[in-house]
Each structure stands twice: as structure tokens, then as C-alpha cells.
Amino acid sequence: MRKTKQIDRRWLFLLIFFGVALPLIFTIGLPLETTKNVHMVYDLIDGMPKGSRALLSFDYDPASMPELHPMAKAVVKHCFDKEINIIFTAMWPMGVQMADDIIEQLKDDYPDLKYGEDYVNLGFKAGGMITIQSMGKNFREVFPKDMNGSSIDELPIMEGINNFSNIGFVFSLSAGAPGIKEWVQIAHDAYGRPTSGGCTGVSAPAMLPYINEQKQLTGLLAGLKAAAEYETLIKTPGSATKGMDAQSIAHLIIIIFIAIGNINYWRDRKALKKGGK
Amino acid sequence: MKKTLIFLFIFISCFLFSQEISFNIKDKPNDDGAALILSWDTSQIEASKIIIERKAPDSDLIIITSSQEVVGTFEDGTDIDPGIEYNYRLSALDENGKVLHIVRTTASSSSQWFNKKKISLLILALLISVSIVYYIFSAKSGKDLYIRKIGGLESMDESVGRATEMGRPILFIPGTLDLDDMQTIAGLTLLRRLAQKAAEYDAKLIVPVCRSMVLSTAKEVVKEAYMKAGRPDAFDPDSVFYLTDDQFGYVAGVDGIIVREKPAANFFLGAFYAESLILAETGFSSGAIQTAGTAMPSQLPFFVVACDYTLIGEELFAASAYLSKDPHQLGSLKGQDFGKAIFIVVLTIGIILEISGVHFLKDFLALH
Amino acid sequence: MKRKIPLLITFTVGIILIISEFIPHKPFGQLSGELEIWFLIISGFAILLGQLSLFKVNILKIQYKQRDWQFYVITLISFVVMVTLGFLWGTGKSAGMLGHGEIITSTLGHKPFDYLFHNVYQHLQATMFSLLAFFIASAAYRAFIGRTVESNLLLTSAVLVMLGNTTFGSLLTGWLPESLNFLHLPKVSEFIMTFPTTAGQRAIMIGAGLGIIGSSLRIILGIERSYLGGE
Numbered sequence: 001m002r003k004t005k006q007i008d009r010r011w012l013f014l015l016i017f018f019g020v021a022l023p024l025i026f027t028i029g030l031p032l033e034t035t036k037n038v039h040m041v042y043d044l045i046d047g048m049p050k051g052s053r054a055l056l057s058f059d060y061d062p063a064s065m066p067e068l069h070p071m072a073k074a075v076v077k078h079c080f081d082k083e084i085n086i087i088f089t090a091m092w093p094m095g096v097q098m099a100d101d102i103i104e105q106l107k108d109d110y111p112d113l114k115y116g117e118d119y120v121n122l123g124f125k126a127g128g129m130i131t132i133q134s135m136g137k138n139f140r141e142v143f144p145k146d147m148n149g150s151s152i153d154e155l156p157i158m159e160g161i162n163n164f165s166n167i168g169f170v171f172s173l174s175a176g177a178p179g180i181k182e183w184v185q186i187a188h189d190a191y192g193r194p195t196s197g198g199c200t201g202v203s204a205p206a207m208l209p210y211i212n213e214q215k216q217l218t219g220l221l222a223g224l225k226a227a228a229e230y231e232t233l234i235k236t237p238g239s240a241t242k243g244m245d246a247q248s249i250a251h252l253i254i255i256i257f258i259a260i261g262n263i264n265y266w267r268d269r270k271a272l273k274k275g276g277k
Numbered sequence: 278m279k280k281t282l283i284f285l286f287i288f289i290s291c292f293l294f295s296q297e298i299s300f301n302i303k304d305k306p307n308d309d310g311a312a313l314i315l316s317w318d319t320s321q322i323e324a325s326k327i328i329i330e331r332k333a334p335d336s337d338l339i340i341i342t343s344s345q346e347v348v349g350t351f352e353d354g355t356d357i358d359p360g361i362e363y364n365y366r367l368s369a370l371d372e373n374g375k376v377l378h379i380v381r382t383t384a385s386s387s388s389q390w391f392n393k394k395k396i397s398l399l400i401l402a403l404l405i406s407v408s409i410v411y412y413i414f415s416a417k418s419g420k421d422l423y424i425r426k427i428g429g430l431e432s433m434d435e436s437v438g439r440a441t442e443m444g445r446p447i448l449f450i451p452g453t454l455d456l457d458d459m460q461t462i463a464g465l466t467l468l469r470r471l472a473q474k475a476a477e478y479d480a481k482l483i484v485p486v487c488r489s490m491v492l493s494t495a496k497e498v499v500k501e502a503y504m505k506a507g508r509p510d511a512f513d514p515d516s517v518f519y520l521t522d523d524q525f526g527y528v529a530g531v532d533g534i535i536v537r538e539k540p541a542a543n544f545f546l547g548a549f550y551a552e553s554l555i556l557a558e559t560g561f562s563s564g565a566i567q568t569a570g571t572a573m574p575s576q577l578p579f580f581v582v583a584c585d586y587t588l589i590g591e592e593l594f595a596a597s598a599y600l601s602k603d604p605h606q607l608g609s610l611k612g613q614d615f616g617k618a619i620f621i622v623v624l625t626i627g628i629i630l631e632i633s634g635v636h637f638l639k640d641f642l643a644l645h
Numbered sequence: 646m647k648r649k650i651p652l653l654i655t656f657t658v659g660i661i662l663i664i665s666e667f668i669p670h671k672p673f674g675q676l677s678g679e680l681e682i683w684f685l686i687i688s689g690f691a692i693l694l695g696q697l698s699l700f701k702v703n704i705l706k707i708q709y710k711q712r713d714w715q716f717y718v719i720t721l722i723s724f725v726v727m728v729t730l731g732f733l734w735g736t737g738k739s740a741g742m743l744g745h746g747e748i749i750t751s752t753l754g755h756k757p758f759d760y761l762f763h764n765v766y767q768h769l770q771a772t773m774f775s776l777l778a779f780f781i782a783s784a785a786y787r788a789f790i791g792r793t794v795e796s797n798l799l800l801t802s803a804v805l806v807m808l809g810n811t812t813f814g815s816l817l818t819g820w821l822p823e824s825l826n827f828l829h830l831p832k833v834s835e836f837i838m839t840f841p842t843t844a845g846q847r848a849i850m851i852g853a854g855l856g857i858i859g860s861s862l863r864i865i866l867g868i869e870r871s872y873l874g875g876e
Contacts, residue, residue, distance in 0.1 A: 007786075063771065097737075205838055208839050262789075489692050515701070551777065616858070
């Protein structure tokens with residue numbers, strides 16, 4: 001049987017390269033519609049009273065930065081705008097640097113924020129699920145000091161935090177395990193704290209079932225599109241909004257090539273049938 | 278006058294009694310006796326803050342928590358040992374820090390021998406395990422068990438033969454997770470069979486690994502396979518080597534091997550994350566016949582699209598039984614199928630009950 | 646005997662761990678956590694084996710000047726440089742053998758290890774990850790051909806989800822009236838991801854879970870011994 005002639009995939013690579021690079025350089029600004037799951041996250045944070053404490057866990061590494069870093073920045077910004085105090089932590093070793101990077105990026109926008117009062121970085125702790133369980137039993141035993149070596153007893157933000165009881169909500173930015181699932185199983189299911197999260201687009205189907213009647217997950221930011229939607233909701237377009245233009249063009253190119261591939265296939269099949277007759 | 282005084286006395290007494298705050302402590306259920314659940318209700322008095330202190334025998338009074346919640350609960354899991362009586366004191370304060378009311382109580386925790394929250398898990402686990410064990414041992418009867426064809430496993434011999442004919446090596450990747458993951462062990466099980474075949478056909482085998490523990494095990498598995506095939510001399514210890522723990526460093530290394538060595542057959546059997554498509558596409562571009570198998574649902578679509586054969590989920594774990602044709606192992610597959618039947622029945626009943634508004638099955642199966 | 650002892654250990658530990666999942670009482674409740682810590686300790690020592698293997702394989706290739714031996718030199722140099730820098734001046738807030746390296750840190754802006762991590766390693770990682778964009782395009786072009794009913798379903802749902810995840814999806818169907826809102830592409834995409842995709846993934850997870858139970862029982866009972874290298 002004659003094989004369908006396929007376009008050399010290097011042409012496709014070249015088009016994808018331009019399709020992604022050009023919108024990042026020359027912003028198109030395609031309009032974006034917000035979805036329900038993103039709204040749920042926004043409403044959770046927006047509805048928190050001033051002075052609440054949020055636990056943000058950075059459970060990803062540099063490989064997932066393009067998708068998760070923009071949403072992390074948007075969520076942290078929203079928390080700071082609502083005067084929600086943030087306890088940063090990480091269940092992945094490189095998550096600490098991710099958190100540090102976000103704080104560094106936002107420092108100039110919020111010069112009045114004080115470390116130890118408005119936010120704190122507790123650093124990374126190995127152990128995944130076991131560590132999260134231990135935090136629920138005795139937070140201070142798991143994190144006796146922050147990342148800089150200061151005792152948490154000296155930090156005003158940590159006053160009264162002995163487990164998850166005085167935490168307003170938990171938010172995990174997750175690229176795998178340990179991540180959102182573990183936080184849901186412990187922080188929400190065992191301790192009843194509202195839990196939300198952001199994940200890469202490819203992991204979203206595994207997390208979506210947790211958005212249910214029991215509210216195991218209060219909304220989900222899935223992928224770059226959700227990050228861009230969140231930036232739209234907080235009215236601060238950032239790298240995710242820019243990236244969405246690139247993602248949209250790239251998807252369009254893929255769809256066009258799929259169409260070309262199908263047209264070629266059916267044309268060849270028709271020709272074969274005619275030739276066979 | 279007398280009646281008025283009595284009425285006033287009763288009224289004031291009621292008022293005073295109704296100002297009592299409730300402070301209850303109970304043992305946390307289904308644990309090892311390391312926690313107590315404290316609950317309070319100070320809504321009857323206008324308290325702004327509560328402070329709870331605890332005193333163990335032979336120790337001082339320490340503050341264990343403070344809260345601005347009028348009604349709340351707290352899990353005290355710090356230094357609690359089962360069987361020891363702890364004295365608790367709750368102080369309700371007003372906004373100026375003045376103590377409005379103090380309540381004292383004692384409590385001790387106890388350790389449970391069975392976690393009642395997991396009873397549904399126990400029942401299901403027993404049902405499935407007993408059925409698997411039953412079918413394993415009943416396979417002794419010699420009855421032929423039907424197992425459907427799994428294309429990826431049937432093609433293993435063909436792949437090895439192809440590699441031998443072309444004089445090109447076979448590449449085997451046992452996943453990117455460590456030895457504590459069952460997918461890695463399933464991958465290594467298949468490595469043994471593949472290595473034996475490669476030894477018989479005299480084909481070169483390349484096994485780059487991502488974890489040091491997997492390195493030791495894989496080396497041992499390949500060596501034993503060569504010995505079993507009667508070709509201990511052909512075993513090259515450097516055919517199984519470590520690259521790096523880092524996910525993308527590993528995939529970069531494997532891609533380099535694929536591009537340079539141009540293996541005729543690639544096997545990706547184990548746990549993979551985002552690197553799955555990079556590996557599969559690079560392997561496709563080199564013209565190799567590719568067999569993949571993983572239980573990671575998010576990576577299966579990439580393997581299905583880019584590989585010639587894909588072992589989906591349980592097929593990876595069934596591979597060992599499928600290839601060995603050992604009746605005991607095949608019996609365990611039948612037990613798994615029985616487990617699947619249980620799931621389908623429970624699922625169907627559950628859907629019907631939920632639609633009817635009856636939630637007891639869902640509540641029973643929930644693990645909280 | 647060589648085989649019997651590991652099998653006995655596997656059986657005993659396996660049964661105890663299964664039972665301890667249901668018993669919170671000490672010491673059962675802590676067993677799985679303890680064993681995970683033991684595993685971490687052992688794998689820490691095992692890392693040395695991996696590094697030795699890496700060195701040996703690369704040095705042999707350099708020694709015999711095999712094809713592209715220069716690349717193996719780069720591997721070894723990169724490895725030695727990173728280990729040495731981390732050892733001498735530490736990383737982040739941790740000091741190395743020579744302290745925190747204030748002079749070199751003030752010159753580079755970071756400690757040497759961190760400098761290479763942020764400016765070389767992170768970008769290399771991102772580069773490898775970005776290959777996915779190209780490979781997804783070529784895989785989709787090759788695979789999404791409507792040959793059969795199943796492949797047509799795959800093709801249709803893929804196109805709907807892709808469009809729904811872009812701004813074009815909103816543009817294409819944004820004009821639909823409220824009564825036809827369910828046909829709005831982002832909603833269709835969300836529906837496909839939330840229901841059929843999730844259902845399929847759950848089914849695979851259930852099957853895989855049963856497979857893991859079966860495999861684990863075979864290993865615990867000593868029926869499956871391939872991981873030991875034997876029959």
C-alpha cells in the first residue's frame with residue numbers, strides 16, 4: 001500500500017518556532033475568557049479576611065516554571081493586595097528557589113511588606129505526605145526554624161500556628177508528587193482547611209475530580225491558560241497573558257497541520273481506490 | 278416582695294449559669310494516642326481571645342494554643358503520650374486581656390488497635406487479595422487460563438530478532454523512578470526476559486538508568502539473565518550504567534544515546550513523567566521499533582501516539598505472568614479480573630444509590 | 646539459602662506493612678514512615694555507586710577514544726566543577742569548606758554553584774522541556790489521522806480541546822446565545838477534560854492499582870522472583 005507522503009517535520013518545527021517566538025516578542029493581546037475553576041480560586045482568595053494566613057507550597061522545579069511561575073506570581077500578588085499573610089514552603093527541593101524568586105520579583109511592588117510579619121519562607125522539607133501529616137499534628141516540630149535559621153517562635157506571622165487550624169487556606173503549586181493530591185488528602189480531608197492549587201496542563205485531568213461537592217479542591221489553575229485568566233481577574237497582565245498568545249498561535253499551527261495531514265491521507269486513499277478500480 | 282426577691286434570685290442564677298463556657302476534650306480517634314481534640318464554645322460570654330494551657334505530671338504549665346475564635350477546635354499533638362493524664366486550663370479573655378472566665382479539665386489519650394475509618398479499605402483489600410491468592414493456588418489444578426493477546430509483549434521476540442538482523446543494539450529504559458515504585462520493578466521483570474532473549478540472539482543491550490539503586494538491581498538482573506541463557510561470557514557490566522538522577526539531564530543523555538547508537542528496538546517500561554514524549558519521538562526519528570509501558574495515565578497518550586506498541590496500566594504488571602505462562606502467576610491475573618468485577622458492581626450500585634439520593638455507600642467507602 | 650533469605654524478608658516485611666496500614670497503635674503506625682526513612686538513607690549511600698558508574702563508563706570511553714569521546718570529557722568536567730564549587734563555597738545559605746566565598750559572591754552576584762545553577766542548569770532544563778512543544782506538534786501531525794471511528798473520535802476531541810484552550814476558542818463561539826452556551830468551545834473543552842478524559846484516566850488508574858496489588862502479592866508470596874535475578 002502506498003504510504004501517504006508526509007511533510008518533513010523540520011518545516012513543522014520551524015513554523016512552531018516562529019509561531020511561539022514572534023508573539024512573545026510582539027504582543028498580540030488576544031482576548032481571554034475566564035472559566036469557572038479559575039473563578040473559584042479567585043473567590044477563595046478574594047473572600048479571605050485581611051490578616052488571614054495562607055500556606056503556599058512550591059512543589060515544582062525549574063522545568064515547570066513556564067507554566068507555574070506566572071500563576072504563582074499572580075496568586076502571591078493577589079494575596080499581598082488583600083493583605084493576606086503568606087507562609088511559603090516547599091515539598092520539592094528546588095521549590096525553595098522558586099518561592100525566593102517570586103518574592104524577589106514582587107519585593108519592589110510591595111516595599112512595606114516585612115519579612116516575619118507579612119510573609120515567611122520556611123524552606124524545603126523532605127518526606128512529602130509524611131511531612132504534611134506531621135505538619136497537621138505539630139507544625140512547629142516540622143519547621144522549628146525558617147529558611148534563614150530564625151526560630152519561628154520569634155516570627156509574629158507564626159504566632160498560634162501549631163497545625164493547620166489557624167491557616168486560612170492551603171495553596172499548592174504542583175508539577176507532580178508530592179503536590180496537590182497530598183495536600184488535599186491531609187489539609188482538606190483530615191483537617192478541613194480550604195485547599196486549592198495550580199498545576200501543569202498535563203496533570204489537570206488527574207486533579208479535576210477533586211473539584212467536587214465535598215470541595216476537596218476549591219478551584220484549580222490548570223496550565224498557562226488558567227494563569228493568564230488569573231492575571232486577567234487581578235487586572236495585572238503578565239508573562240502568562242503574553243504566553244497565551246504564543247500558545248494560541250502554536251495550537252493553531254498544529255491544528256492546521258493536522259488538517260493538512262488528514263486532507264493528504266484522504267486524497268491518497270481516494271487516488272488508491274481509483275487506481276485499484 | 279418575697280416573690281419578687283425569689284424571682285430575681287432565680288433570674289440572676291440563670292444568667293450566671295448561662296454564662297458558662299463549654300470546654301471539652303476527647304481522645305482523637307483512630308490514632309496512636311498522640312493527640313487530643315480540644316473544643317470550646319465561648320459564645321455565651323464576650324470573649325475576644327482564648328488561651329489554652331496544659332500541664333503534664335512533673336512538668337510546668339505551658340501555653341499550647343491561643344485563638345480569637347469564639348467557637349473552635351484544636352488538635353493537641355505536641356508531646357502527648359497515651360495513658361497519661363493531662364491538666365488543661367482554658368482562659369477566656371476580653372479585648373483588654375482581662376480574664377473573664379477560666380475552665381479546668383483533665384484528659385488522657387489512648388491508642389487504638391484498629392483504624393475504624395479504614396474498614397471499607399480492609400474489606401475491599403481482603404476481597405481482592407483473597408481472590409488473587411485463591412486463584413493463584415487453584416491454578417495448580419492445571420486448568421488452562423485464557424489471557425487475551427497483548428501486542429506489545431508478543432512483539433518482544435520480533436523486536437530482538439530485528440535488532441540482531443540489523444546489527445544494532447536494543448535500548449531499555451526502566452523508567453525514571455526509584456526501586457520503591459512498582460512500575461520500576463515491573464520494568465526490571467521485563468528486563469530479565471529481554472536480557473535473556475538478547476543473550477540468546479547475541480544482541481547488544483544498552484540499559485541507562487536514572488537511579489543508583491535501580492543500577493545495582495538492573496545489573497544483577499541482566500547478569501543473571503545472561504547466565505541463565507548460558508552466555509555469561511557475553512555479559513558486559515558496562516551495558517547497564519547510571520546517567521543522572523535529574524529528569525531532563527537523563528532524557529538528554531538517553532536522546533544522545535539514541536541518536537548516536539541508533540538502536541533498532543527501544544523499550545520504555547516503567548514510570549515516566551514529561552520526558553516520555555521526548556524519548557518516544559527521538560526514538561521514532563531514529564527508526565527504531567518502540568514498545569512502551571507505564572501506569573502513568575497522563576503519559577500514556579504520548580506513548581500511544583509515538584510508539585508501535587503500548588502496554589497500558591495493568592498490562593505492564595501482567596507482563597511477567599503473561600510471558601512466563603506460569604499457572605500460578607496467570608492465576609493472579611484472574612484474581613485481578615475478579616477484583617475488577619467487584620469494582621464494576623460497587624460502581625454500578627453506587628451510581629444508582631447516588632442518583633436515588635442514598636449516600637450510605639459513598640460515606641462508607643470514604644476514607645475520612 | 647541465597648534465595649530463601651531475601652524471600653523470607655520480603656514476605657515478613659510485606660505482611661507486617663500491610664497489617665500496619667490498619668493499626669495506628671505503636672509501633673505499627675510508624676513502620677511505613679520509618680521504612681521510608683531507611684530507604685532514603687540507603688539510597689543516599691547508593692548515590693555513590695551511581696557516581697562511580699558514571700565515572701567508570703565515561704573514563705573508559707575517553708581512554709579508548711571511542712567515537713565522540715570529547716563529549717564524555719565535557720560530562721566529567723561539568724560533574725567535577727559543580728561538585729568542587731559546591732564543596733568549596735556551598736550553595737544558598739549553606740557554607741562550604743572555604744566559607745561563603747564573599748569575594749567571589751560579590752563579583753558574580755551569587756555563589757559559584759548557584760551562579761552556574763541559575764545561568765546554565767536552569768536554562769538547559771528549560772531547553773529540554775521546550776523540546777516537548779516541537780515533538781507534540783510532530784506527534785500530533787503524524788497520529789491524528791481519521792482512519793477509523795476511534796481515531797476520528799480522538800481527532801475531534803483533540804481539536805476541540807486544543808481550540809478550547811486558546812483564545813480562538815472564545816472568539817469562534819463567543820457570539821453564541823445564552824441558550825447555546827454549552828456549545829461554547831472553552832466549555833466543551835472543559836467538559837471533555839472533566840468527564841470522558843477523567844473517567845478514562847480513573848479506569849486506567851483502577852486497572853493499574855489492581856495490577857500493583859497483583860504484582861505485589863506475587864512478590865510478597867515469593868511467586869514472582871525476577872527482581873532477584875532468578876526465575
